[in-house]
Amino acid sequence: MTHCSLKVAMAAVAALSLGASAAELDFRRPEIVPQPMELSYEAATAVRIDAATEFAVTCPEAGAAEWVKAKVEAWFGVAGAKVSSVAAEGYGGGEEGYSLKAVPGRIEIGAKTLRGVKYAMYSLRQAAERESAGAETKGYWLPALAVRDEPKTAFRGIHFCFFPECSIQLVERYIRAAAYYKFNYIVIENWGVFRSERYPFLSVPGAPMTVGEARRLAAVAKDCGITLVPQVNVLGHAAMERSVSGKHATLDVHPEYQPLFEPANGWNWCLSNPDAMKVLHGFIEEMHEAFGNPPFFHIGCDEADPPTCPQCRAVKPYAKLMGEHIASVADLLRRRGARAMMWHDMLLERGKWKPFYANGGADEAKMADSLPKDIVICDWYYGDPPANRKYPTLDYFKSKGFDVLTSPAYRSNKGIEAQSKYAIEKGLFGVLQTVWHHYRGSDFARRMEISACAVWGRGRAATGRHQGGPVFATHWRQCGWDAGVKDYSETGFFSSQVTRDALDN
Numbered sequence: 001m002t003h004c005s006l007k008v009a010m011a012a013v014a015a016l017s018l019g020a021s022a023a024e025l026d027f028r029r030p031e032i033v034p035q036p037m038e039l040s041y042e043a044a045t046a047v048r049i050d051a052a053t054e055f056a057v058t059c060p061e062a063g064a065a066e067w068v069k070a071k072v073e074a075w076f077g078v079a080g081a082k083v084s085s086v087a088a089e090g091y092g093g094g095e096e097g098y099s100l101k102a103v104p105g106r107i108e109i110g111a112k113t114l115r116g117v118k119y120a121m122y123s124l125r126q127a128a129e130r131e132s133a134g135a136e137t138k139g140y141w142l143p144a145l146a147v148r149d150e151p152k153t154a155f156r157g158i159h160f161c162f163f164p165e166c167s168i169q170l171v172e173r174y175i176r177a178a179a180y181y182k183f184n185y186i187v188i189e190n191w192g193v194f195r196s197e198r199y200p201f202l203s204v205p206g207a208p209m210t211v212g213e214a215r216r217l218a219a220v221a222k223d224c225g226i227t228l229v230p231q232v233n234v235l236g237h238a239a240m241e242r243s244v245s246g247k248h249a250t251l252d253v254h255p256e257y258q259p260l261f262e263p264a265n266g267w268n269w270c271l272s273n274p275d276a277m278k279v280l281h282g283f284i285e286e287m288h289e290a291f292g293n294p295p296f297f298h299i300g301c302d303e304a305d306p307p308t309c310p311q312c313r314a315v316k317p318y319a320k321l322m323g324e325h326i327a328s329v330a331d332l333l334r335r336r337g338a339r340a341m342m343w344h345d346m347l348l349e350r351g352k353w354k355p356f357y358a359n360g361g362a363d364e365a366k367m368a369d370s371l372p373k374d375i376v377i378c379d380w381y382y383g384d385p386p387a388n389r390k391y392p393t394l395d396y397f398k399s400k401g402f403d404v405l406t407s408p409a410y411r412s413n414k415g416i417e418a419q420s421k422y423a424i425e426k427g428l429f430g431v432l433q434t435v436w437h438h439y440r441g442s443d444f445a446r447r448m449e450i451s452a453c454a455v456w457g458r459g460r461a462a463t464g465r466h467q468g469g470p471v472f473a474t475h476w477r478q479c480g481w482d483a484g485v486k487d488y489s490e491t492g493f494f495s496s497q498v499t500r501d502a503l504d505n
Contacts (some may be wrong), residue, residue: 002140003027007468010095012401015384016287020141024045025043025044025045025046026044026142026287027041027043027044027046027142028043029040029041029043030126030127030142030143030145031125031126031127031471032123032126032147033126033181033182033453033471033472033475034149034181034182034453034458035450035453035458035459036123036148036149036454037086037148037149037150038146038147038148038149039145039146039147040145040146041142041143041144041146042143042144042145042394044143045103045143045144046104046141046142046143046144046228047102047103047104047105047107047141047142047143047144047145048139048140048141049076049078049101049107049128049133049139049140049141049142050070050078050080050106050139051078051079051080051081051082052105053078053081053082053105053106053107054084054105054107054340055069055072055081055082055083055084055105055106055107055108055109056084056086056109057083057084057085057086057109057110057185058085058086058091058105058106058108058109058110058111059085059109059110059111059112059113059114059116059117060112060234061112061113061114061117062114063114064085064111064114064117065083065084065085065130066083067114067117067118067121067223067289067347068081068083068109068117068121069081069083071121071125072426074482075125075140075301076128076140077137077139077233080438081487086108091110091111091112091116091376093116093148093150094150094151095112095113095115095116096111096113096115096116096119096121096150096151097110097111097112097116097148097149097150097151097182097431097466098110098111098116098117098120098123098147098148098149098150098153099111099120099146099147099148100120100124100145100146100147100148100343101145101146101147102124102125102127102142102143102144102145102146104144104249107124109121109124114225115184115225116150116459117146118179118224118225118284119149119182119225119483120410122179122180122181122182123147123149124142125180126147126475127142127143127147127464127477128140128141128142128178129141129142129361130264131267135189141408147485149310149456150457151182151455151457152424152456152457153420153423153428153429153430153431153432153455153456153457154429154430155185155405155425155429155430155432156182156183156184156185156398156430156431156455156456157183157184157186157187157405157431157432157433158178158183158185158186158187158433158434158435158451159186159187159189159231159360159430159432159433159434159435159436159437159457160174160186160188160189160406160436160437160439160488161189161191161435161436161437162188162189162190162191162193162194162209163193163437164191164193164204165189166193166206166208166210167208167490168208168209168217168238169483169484169485169487169490170439170490171188171217172217172220172483173479173482173483173490174186174439175217175220175221175224175226175228175474175487176220176224176479176482176483177448177476177479178226179221179224179478180475180478181410181448181449181452181475182456183223183226183433183452183455184453185224185227185228185230185432186221186226186227186228186229187228187229187230187231187265187298187341187432188228188229188231189231189233189298189300190209190230190232190240190287191240191241191242191249192204192207192229192240192249192250192298193207193208193209193210194207194214194230194277194287194290195207195208195209195210196211196283196286196287197211197285197286198282198286198424199279199282199283199286201250201254201257202240202249202250202279202283203240203249203283204249204265205253210298211290211298213289213344213479214230214287214291215291215292217479218290218291218294219292220291222292226293226434227295227296228291228292228294229291229294229296229297229298230287230288230290230291230294230297230298231282231297231299231300232280232283232287232290232297232298232299232300233296233299233300233301234269234280234284234300234301234325234329235268235269235271235299235300235301235302235304235322235325235346236267236268236297236300236301236302236303236305237303237481238261238266238267238268238269239251239261239265239266239267240339242437243265243267245382248265248266250266251266251387259273259275259276260273260275260276261276261308262281262305262307262308262312263308263309264305264308267304267305268307268308270309270311270312271307271312271321271322271325272309272311272312272315272321273309273311277325277328280329280330281329281332284297284299284329284332284333284499285332285336288333288336288338290369293336293337293338294338295337295338295339296338296339296341296376297338297339297340297341297434298340298341298342299326299340299341299342299344300342301326301342301343302342302343302344302345302346302359302412303345303346303359304322304346304359304378307321309321316361317361317363319360319361319363319364319366319367320363321368322346322364322367323367323371326340326342326367326371326375327370327371327372330371330372330374330471334372334374339374339375339376340372340374340376341373341375341376341377341378341405341432342375342376342377342378343361343377343378343380343407343495344357344377344378344380344397345357345358345360345380345417346359346364346367346394347360347364347365347366347368347377347397348365348393349361349362349364349365349369350392350395352390352459353393355383355386355392356381356391356392357380357381357393358393362419368396368397368400368402369400373401374401374403375402376402376403376404376405377397377402377405378405378431379391379393379394379397379404379405379406379407380407380408380409380413380434381393381406381407381408381415382408382409382410382411382415382434383411383412383415384412384418385414385415385418385419386411386416389422390422391419393424394406394422394423394427394428395451398428403428403429404428404429405422405423405428405429405430405431405432406419406420406422406423406428406431406432407419407431407432407438407439408420408431408433408434408436408451409434410435410436410438410443410444410447413446413447416433416447416450416451416454417450417454419431420451420454420455420457421454422455424447424457426453430455431451431454431455433447433451433455435447438494440494440495441493441494442493444471444493445473445476445493447473448472449472472493473492473493476492476493477491
């Protein structure tokens with residue numbers, strides 16, 4: 001629907017708008033992230049969200065109207081909101097697409113799935129503003145509008161590391177923000193924070209994510225429309241801490257468990273030790289169950305060092321141990337109804353794919369032919385797009401029969417856009433945006449908007465000058481309200497206004 005046709009269609013109902021007359025209003029263009037493929041609005045016509053507003057939801061999936069009613073009450077303070085399921089002509093778009101129409105007195109939502117309904121509601125919330133009356137919020141309004149949208153990628157994920165220094169509240173807020181920007185998966189990499197009940201020595205003392213907390217976060221995510229995917233590194237990064245920190249989640253306080261890890265700093269799991277494999281399998285089962293048995297589980301497998309254990313070194317080639325180990329973990333997950341996801345770099349021979357990342361030897365590179373093809377390959381590349389805009393490693397893994405996710409990073413906004421575009425054009429499985437530990441600051445704020453638009457197959461939002469500014473700050477604050485943020489250090493996307501050094505000076 002064009003802007004003009006919407007204006008004509010609404011002329012007859014404009015008089016129903018309460019309060020200020022049409023001539024006294026001039027709404028801004030709604031700032032919706034990701035930018036919808038179709039958006040029209042009437043700047044002079046107000047649609048109020050109040051007890052008199054009727055919500056009509058067309059969706060064949062159970063629970064859609066109930067979810068909308070709960071969110072209208074929670075987000076807009078409307079007690080007893082009028083929400084009904086409408087047996088009308090269904091939404092004709094894709095599985096995660098939606099339509100949204102708002103006219104005075106009535107808001108219509110159409111989708112094939114509950115997730116699409118949730119996306120429509122997120123767009124409605126982003127478009128709505130507080131009414132301009134009184135010292136306290138009395139209600140919300142938005143311009144009359146029509147929105148239609150659907151994503152161009154099936155898997156729209158974002159990956160970040162959960163460190164002991166992160167609060168549970170930050171993680172919950174991050175989950176809510178990713179859902180708000182219409183990602184459908186979050187990979188949460190465990191850095192010693194999962195407090196295992198089977199193997200308590202695999203976490204740092206006082207680890208914040210108990211089994212119960214993991215279940216709660218998974219439930220929060222499901223309600224928001226996003227699936228949590230846990231990650232356990234089953235090869236390198238066995239320290240579950242960054243190498244630059246010199247920390248090791250297990251060995252720093254449990255030296256008795258040294259045999260589970262390679263002797264050189266415990267960076268790799270000891271693949272020749274059957275007990276190490278038994279512990280890893282049990283740990284994965286426990287975490288998978290705690291997260292609600294999601295359809296994917298990330299097993300890491302990047303940047304592994306050559307073996308230092310004399311038994312592992314004796315196996316020639318070492319890639320034989322690696323391949324058998326990865327296949328056994330993938331088989332475990334398959335029996336649990338999940339697919340393994342892994343980083344790509346150990347499956348490429350170093351020196352042969354520059355500037356793309358390859359960290360394997362000639363023997364490791366052969367594993368791409370023998371590993372189970374239901375493993376999802378996460379191909380990470382963090383630079384600007386190459387001059388020819390081609391990503392041969394993505395094509396290589398697809399040719400081997402794998403589902404492939406391109407995994408851009410915080411280092412290059414142009415890379416995020418180019419890799420997402422390539423994934424869409426090549427029909428890849430999707431995108432897994434990586435954040436690692438960069439989930440604070442203005443770069444994080446800009447990246448959330450840019451990557452959300454890119455994975456939906458959109459350009460940047462129309463108000464690009466606001467990236468990392470007022471638009472994201474508003475949305476991040478709304479997610480903070482939902483998460484119950486009260487602590488000053490948890491507000492905003494910086495922990496503090498100034499550093500302690502600045503105050504001391």
